[in-house]
Amino acid sequence: MTTAPTTTPAPVAVLLVGPEATGLGPRLELSGYRPLEQDSGDELPAAMILSPGSEARIPELRRRLGARPLLLGITNDSVESRSHCLEWGADDFWLPSLGTSDLLTRLRLHLALAQRQAPTPVSAQLKLADLRIDPVACQGWRGQRQLSLTAREYQLLLLLLRHRGSVVSRERILEAIWADQGGGASNVIEVYVRYLRQKLEQDGESRLIHTVRGLGYCLSDGRPPMGPKP
Numbered sequence: 218m219t220t221a222p223t224t225t226p227a228p229v230a231v232l233l234v235g236p237e238a239t240g241l242g243p244r245l246e247l248s249g250y251r252p253l254e255q256d257s258g259d260e261l262p263a264a265m266i267l268s269p270g271s272e273a274r275i276p277e278l279r280r281r282l283g284a285r286p287l288l289l290g291i292t293n294d295s296v297e298s299r300s301h302c303l304e305w306g307a308d309d310f311w312l313p314s315l316g317t318s319d320l321l322t323r324l325r326l327h328l329a330l331a332q333r334q335a336p337t338p339v340s341a342q343l344k345l346a347d348l349r350i351d352p353v354a355c356q357g358w359r360g361q362r363q364l365s366l367t368a369r370e371y372q373l374l375l376l377l378l379r380h381r382g383s384v385v386s387r388e389r390i391l392e393a394i395w396a397d398q399g400g401g402a403s404n405v406i407e408v409y410v411r412y413l414r415q416k417l418e419q420d421g422e423s424r425l426i427h428t429v430r431g432l433g434y435c436l437s438d439g440r441p442p443m444g445p446k447p
Contacts, residue, residue, distance in 0.1 A: 229328065230261070234278075235268025237290055237313045244317045250324075264288070264328055266320070269313065272305040276365050279306055283355035284371030286327035288320070303412075308368045331368060345381045346438040348417065348425060350374065364416055369394060373409050377426065377436035384441065386433040410434060 228251035233239045242252040253262055262285065265278060269290040278287065289307035291298040292314075302310045308327055311320040343350045350357040355371060357364040366374065372394050377385060390406055414426055427441040428434060435441035 229263045231324070232262035232265045232278075232282075234265065234274055235271045235290070237268040238266045238271075239268075241266065241317060241320070244321075248317075248321055261285075263331070264324060266290075266311070266324070267307070272301070272307075275306045279365035279367075280363050284366045284368045285355065286324070286331055286368050288323060288327070303367075306365055306367050327368065343375070343378045345378060345425065345436060347422070348378070350378055359417055359419075359422055362420065366416065367412075370409060370413055370416070373406075374413055374436075377434060381436045382441075384429045384433045384435045390433070406434070 228246075228249055230251045230253050231245060232253045233242060233245075239252075239254050242254065245252045261282065264286040265282070265288070267274060267287065267289045269292050272289065275287065275289070286309070287307050288309045288311050289302045289305065290313055291302065291310045292312075294310075294312055299310060309323050311323060343352065347360045348357070350371075352375065357366060357371065357374060373390065376390065376393055387406055395405060410426055410428070414424065417425055423438075425436055425438060426434060427437055429441055
C-alpha cells in the first residue's frame with residue numbers, strides 16, 4: 218500500500234519595511250514565514266511589519282495592498298504611541314526593545330483573525346450607492362477614491378455592507394470583529410465607526426453609516442430602518 222505524498226504549505230509572506238523590521242528576517246524565517254524586503258508587486262504579502270518612523274508609508278501601502286494586517290514599530294509603550302499607530306492606520310504596534318516573541322504572537326493573532334474573517338471568494342463586488350468593496354482584493358472605494366482601511370475597519374465595513382439596509386446589533390459586531398478580545402472594549406465600536414465615517418465622508422460625501430440608538434448600526438443610502446438584523 219502506497220502512501221500519498223504530503224504537501225507542505227508555502228510559508229506566509231510578510232513585507233518588512235525599514236531597518237528594524239528588515240532585521241527580523243532571519244527570525245521570521247525560522248518561525249515559518251517568508252520575509253519580503255522589496256515590495257515588487259509580484260507577490261502579495263499576507264501581512265506588513267514596519268519599523269518605527271515608517272508611518273508615512275502606510276497610506277500608500279494601504280492603497281496598493283488593501284486591508285492586510287499591518288504592525289507599526291514604536292519606540293515606547295505609551296497611550297500616545299498606541300494612538301499614533303491607530304491614527305496612521307496601523308492595526309497594531311510592536312516594540313523592538315521586547316525582541317521578537319511578542320511580535321510573533323501579535324502577528325499570528327492578526328493573521329488568524331484575517332483568516333477567520335476572509336470572505337468566500339466571489340467575483341462580484343459589493344455595492345451601496347457609490348460605495349463598493351472587492352472582497353477578493355480586500356479593497357474598497359467611495360466613488361473613484363480608493364479607501365485606505367485597516368484590517369478591522371475593513372472587516373467592520375464589510376459586515377455592515379453584507380447586511381446593508383438592516384440594523385446590525387452591537388453584540389453581533391463584537392462577536393464577529395472583536396471575538397479575539399473577549400468582546401472588546403465597551404467603546405471600541407464607536408471608535409471604529411468614527412474612523413470609518415471620517416474616511417467615507419472625507420470629501421464631503423453623504424453619510425452611509427447610521428447609528429440606530431439602542432439597537433446598533435446600519436449601512437444605508439438614506440433613512441435606516443428601526444429594527445435590528447436577526
